[in-house]
Amino acid sequence: MDENKLFDQLIAFTAAVHQVKHEMTQGIKPEGITPVQYSMLEYIAVSQPVTLSQISDCQQMSMPNTSREIKKLCDKQLCEKYDDPSDRRKQYVRLSGEGERVMQEAFGHIGARFLTRLQDASEKDLQEIVHAMDVLHSLVFYTDK
Amino acid sequence: MDENKLFDQLIAFTAAVHQVKHEMTQGIKPEGITPVQYSMLEYIAVSQPVTLSQISDCQQMSMPNTSREIKKLCDKQLCEKYDDPSDRRKQYVRLSGEGERVMQEAFGHIGARFLTRLQDASEKDLQEIVHAMDVLHSLVFYTDK
DNA sequence: GGATTTTGTTATCAAATGATAAGTAAATGG
DNA sequence: CCATTTACTTATCATTTGATAACAAAATCC
Numbered sequence: 001m002d003e004n005k006l007f008d009q010l011i012a013f014t015a016a017v018h019q020v021k022h023e024m025t026q027g028i029k030p031e032g033i034t035p036v037q038y039s040m041l042e043y044i045a046v047s048q049p050v051t052l053s054q055i056s057d058c059q060q061m062s063m064p065n066t067s068r069e070i071k072k073l074c075d076k077q078l079c080e081k082y083d084d085p086s087d088r089r090k091q092y093v094r095l096s097g098e099g100e101r102v103m104q105e106a107f108g109h110i111g112a113r114f115l116t117r118l119q120d121a122s123e124k125d126l127q128e129i130v131h132a133m134d135v136l137h138s139l140v141f142y143t144d145k
Numbered sequence: 146m147d148e149n150k151l152f153d154q155l156i157a158f159t160a161a162v163h164q165v166k167h168e169m170t171q172g173i174k175p176e177g178i179t180p181v182q183y184s185m186l187e188y189i190a191v192s193q194p195v196t197l198s199q200i201s202d203c204q205q206m207s208m209p210n211t212s213r214e215i216k217k218l219c220d221k222q223l224c225e226k227y228d229d230p231s232d233r234r235k236q237y238v239r240l241s242g243e244g245e246r247v248m249q250e251a252f253g254h255i256g257a258r259f260l261t262r263l264q265d266a267s268e269k270d271l272q273e274i275v276h277a278m279d280v281l282h283s284l285v286f287y288t289d290k
Numbered sequence: 291g292g293a294t295t296t297t298g299t300t301a302t303c304a305a306a307t308g309a310t311a312a313g314t315a316a317a318t319g320g
Numbered sequence: 321c322c323a324t325t326t327a328c329t330t331a332t333c334a335t336t337t338g339a340t341a342a343c344a345a346a347a348t349c350c
Contacts, residue, residue, distance in 0.1 A: 006275065007256040013278045014169075015191060016286040017162045022205060024159075034306060046160060053327060060167060065308065067329055089316050089327040111152040117285060125284055130151060132277035133158045139270055140262060141161040179336060197298060210338065212299055234297040234346045 010140070028109040030102045032076065036061070037069055038106075041095070044079060045103040049092040051084075058143075078102060155285070173254040175247045177221065181206070182214055183251075186240070189224060190248040194237040196229070203288075223247060 029038050040059060044050060047058075056066040070093060073079045078099035084090035095103060118126070174183045181204075188203060189195060195203075201211040215238060218224045223244035229235035240248060263271070 003256070003260070006271065007252070007259060009275065009278055010259055011187075011252060011255065012191060013282055013286070014162055014166045015187065016282055016288055017159055018166065019203065019288050020286045021159045021163065026205065036307070042156075042160060046157060051327080056328095058164060060171065061307085062309070063328065064310080064330080067327095069307095071329090087317070087327085091328070107152070107156060110156060111148070114152060114155055114285070115148070117287075121284055126151065128280050129284055130154065132280040133154055135273050135277040136281070137158055137161055139266055139274055140259070141158070141165045142262075143161055143164050181337070198296085201298095206337085207339070208298065209300080209340080214337090216299090232297085232347070236298070 024110050024113050025106075028106050030078075030106065033078075037073055040066075040069060041073065041078060041099065041103055042106075044093055044095055045100075045107075049082075049094040051090050051092055053090075055093065073099075169255050169258050170251075173251050175223075175251065178223075182218055185211075185214060186218065186223060186244065186248055187251075189238055189240055190245075190252075194227075194239040196235050196237055198235075200238065218244075 025038070029035070033041070036059075040055060043055060043058060047054070050058075052063065052066050052070060055061075055070065056063050059066070061069075070079070070081070074081060077096055079093050080096050081091045081093050084092060118129075121129070170183070174180070178186070185200060185204060188200060192199070192203075197208065197211050197215060200206075200215070201208050204211070206214075215224070215226070219226060222241055224238050225241050226236045226238050229237055263274075266274070
């Protein structure tokens with residue numbers, strides 16, 4: 001296996017994913033939410049409940065900034081903090097009802113846009129796509145530490 | 146095919162790619178280059194030569210901001226503008242020698258990090274990965290218009 | 291050939307983001 | 321039980337980024 005070729009492909013691939021995702025999420029961001037806040041909401045939606053430290057780690061932002069942005073999101077009633085009863089230093093964050101609604105809508109828009117992208121794909125293509133994502137997710141783009 | 150399940154998987158997958166790429170590029174950014182500038186350099190490196198308008202479109206930033214950031218990169222001697230002889234409104238941008246060097250180094254670091262991720266992968270895994278990227282790149286994450 | 295469109299520039303402003311210092315409270319670890 | 325570490329907060333500041341207006345020059349379009 002030619003490693004250089006693989007790396008070039010990986011770089012081109014991640015760039016393409018990045019760009020397509022950017023296009024997908026253009027214009028769907030709920031009113032009054034900044035890009036960083038949207039990305040935090042997405043992470044919370046997928047991984048909730050999470051602690052502030054986890055958000056800080058995974059989104060690679062400092063704790064003070066994480067705290068500030070989560071506070072804004074809580075002020076906007078899109079998520080809620082609650083204490084970990086077994087360790088009172090920790091605070092978990094989860095989406096509020098409104099937050100769930102907002103993210104469902106956002107994901108719905110993204111889904112619709114993917115659908116137009118996939119409209120020419122056959123059933124067999126779709127199964128290949130699912131399999132391809134499984135492969136890459138487990139072998140390359142895993143996020144455990 | 147259950148579409149909702151596919152969309153959920155797509156969202157989780159793009160989020161994972163995004164996060165891993167973020168990790169990969171942590172700390173490798175050349176001195177004195179901002180995230181947006183790095184992302185422009187990456188695009189130029191892969192697609193050069195490109196016009197300012199193309200950068201503006203693909204990176205989804207306004208022309209004034211594109212112009213400003215490219216100017217900064219030219220001031221830093223990382224890229225160069227030159228005229229399109231057939232249309233004197235247009236300006237092409239390409240990496241300078243130093244820019245090529247800097248990006249080669251950055252890509253090298255990313256490659257090394259991918260290598261540690263892939264160290265447990267068998268030859269068969271690698272071939273599956275290549276195929277999976279081909280499938281997704283062509284069927285889902287294509288970027289032509 | 292004059293209006294319009296395309297391509298890019300400069301200037302300016304506001305908002306978002308990142309970084310740092312200093313502090314609190316709870317848990318952990320000799 | 322006292323020192324240290326962990327989890328988070330508040331405040332502040334500089335930088336980056338995004339947005340807009342106003343402009344110029346070349347190409348295109350009737």
